[in-house]
Amino acid sequence: MISLYVHVPFCRRKCPYCDFYSSDTNLDILDHYHHDLIKHLQVARLGGWKGPVKTLFFGGGTPSLLTPNQVALLVDAVDQQFGFAPGAEITMEGNPSSLNHENLSGFRNAGVNRLSIGVQSLDETHLTLLGRQHTAGQAEKVFCQARKAGFDNLGADLMFALPGESLSDLERDLDRFLRLEAEHLSCYGLTIEPGTEFAARRDKGEFALPDEDRYADQYQHLHDRLSSVGYRHYEIANYCQPGFECQHNLNYWQRRSFLGIGAGAHSFSLREWGVREAVPPDLERYSRLLAGGHDPAELLERFDREGATRETVYLALRSADGLDAEAFLDRFGESFDQMFADEILKSAPWLSREESHWRLQVGGWLIFDHLISRFL
Template identity: 50%
Template sequence: MSSLYLHIPFCSSKCPYCDFFSQVGTQRQLDRYVELLKRNIEIVSQGLAQPASLNTIFFGGGTPSLLSAPQFEDILNLIDRSFKIQSTAEITVEANPGTLNLSKLKGFRHAGVNRLSLGIQSLNDRSLRLLGRIHSASLARESIVAARTAGFDNINLDLMFALPEQNMASLEVDISALLEFEPEHVSLYGLSFEEGTEYSARQQSGQLKPCGEELYADQYMFLHHHLLKEGYEHYEISNFAKANRRCNHNQVYWQRKNCLAIGAGAHGFLDQEWGTRWHIPADMCLYEKLLLQGNDPVEILERYDHSGAMKEYVYLALRTSNGVNLQEFHGRFRVDFHQVFAEAIHKMKRYLRSSNDHCCLDIEGWLIYDHLISHFL
């Protein structure tokens, strides 16, 4: 087992576009949840056939930075005792401006956190208000500076694009302002209107109009070229990194490797036979009930057969600039990629780039990834 994900489903407020499992909670609820996480860690570690050694740990949410530095230290010490954290492990915490200060960030570093992912989303106050964020642009800037001062030398900054009423000029100002801080990693997300969110309801009522497809494509391509020019590698559909600064944890997902998961709403994967995906239900009451009974709260989502495993491998690999490793594909599945998916490859050959050992999508293919990947599924 190489990686561990921990879900912290609490936020200061619920963003109107967010469909992740999260809720606004009290400090008492958050403290109680930390105790449940620790119980979850103990139960999972006791159930492993052999001790795990962790290369990556990722605290996602929600807003994990609502936890205190001592709570992170407590959790990480327990993880080390239960699984063993490798000395070179990447330990990431997602954080939001408005929940941070210099003292807290120094505490995170002292606890062992060595990678910070900041949900900046925009450095334009009007856009931040539209997105329902709790922070201002100036507070976002202060948080980045504080993170550097605290000793973080591996920082990801999230930026959203395709916002209502956003034009190319305002987007250029936003990305230029973001890059002034020289982040090691940038994640870009086009705004989507997910079912069940406030934004979806506002779209259906005519209060909000999504960005048009042509403008979306123009903005995505602009960001791609701009970040390449600034020395970033576009290594996954939504992710850019400076040299040797890819997110190791996320690559575990895209490479279909083992990942344990802790916390209500968390998802994990076990790479045995053709693979098993499982989750912990996004139900706080059930989560607490099962843990207090001494039970592992996981539920199996899917056990893959040979065909399903091949399809998911391709689905994930084509999200990345590495694409499908042809030798690895043959080693895993004992079949030839080009023979198994000959029809799909023919249909989308315009967007595929092949060599002797890899097959990947070009940037135009990434733009219509959801449509193209259906040929493989």
């Protein structure tokens, strides 16, 4: 069984903080691209990828710019090439500005059973600052429309640690988010990436991000509040109602194989110690290679045992399930406790063992980059 990621690298307009690969779009480009994706599925199967697909994830970019008919054709093509496992999770990311009653029903009928909506904030000042194309009211309306269209697994993205945001601002935003009754919430602190419009504005002194203490207060506040109303904090940035973990992302954190389709997509195959491939983010090249029946993916990294060990630790400690010491011993023929005895000692009290699982506390997640660097 595999997980399948379909990358849709188009957005109506670039958000000023975003450094993901995405291009402007029009209907012709999307139509052409969705045909390329279908060709790519076929090329990947001929290249040795095997189903059935247990999770399918349309990410981007803005996949909700595809029409329901294009999504239905893609879901059919996945079924034809690989088949679906029973109960497969089919997720689509979407923005409130490109979702409406009609396309929501269409996406649901096409087989999408989980939506992840890029809300980011329900505060108008923050939405304007972030350059988003929707209002808070629009985002709330899209949630109601999605429920009416039959979605019973909805996620929302929430951004915190915004310039000038206080704890009480976050608390107000969170009150509105909780009224959405989303099954899943992804909570990301804003970061300023090199080369973005935000980086230029920060450099001109137009704004600054909250300092480390304020970031930590907001992160801890999100954890406390969301846990108190029944959400499970199951990964550094992700919360869900019980039983609504994103199966597709769990697959990444468990370091299992996944196939990436589309310009800019990555794949990982667990053969030997692991092989990572990437499709360069170049639409012209992508289309040309597929037209000739060639695989557009290029080798990015071939792991050795040490690299596989370190990546396993890095991914596992991000999640609440943590690192399974027995599975680690089976996989690598050496005990995690012995291999990393010094690092484990230095990471107390953030890292602890319960039965066979090593887990980081929430305070450890807050300084994850610092702690994990010891294991890498």
